[in-house]
Amino acid sequence: MKKKKQNRQQPVKKEDKPATLGDLLNQDIMEKLKAQQKDLKEQEEQKKQAEIQRKKEEQRLREKNKSFEELLSESEMDWKKFK
Template sequence: MKKKKQVKANEGLKSQQEQLTLKDTLNAGILEQLKEKQKKLKVEEEAKQAAAEQKKREERRRREKNKSFEELLNESNMDWEKYK
């Protein structure tokens, strides 16, 4: 009889532990700190991506600016043989 009660008690304890989440077990202050840290990291990541995109655009602009006439002519879609 004791074993059955212990098994039932253990099952009840396991179900309570399964229902608890990290949010329930952490202090509210710590949870808020983690949320703020997550927001900061997200903002920093977005800033890094924006800076990388700006750098790519600037590099593309410089490359286009430094192209020779021959390179520009080769990239042109027009059929220059028609105008010879």
């Protein structure tokens, strides 16, 4: 004897995707958050640029204040070649 298979219908869902944060918040709040995110990115970029500029200035001052001995030791020139 064969048993009859029971056909179960799955409930039909309109959306299979879970609700996102953007769906739950209203449009004004989303715009404010995106603007704030953009501002934070710009501030971070400005900080990076300032740090790069500071390091360049620090390197320039270090080079400027080197003694003759330091400059001579870093030089790749060999006086024996020019003898």
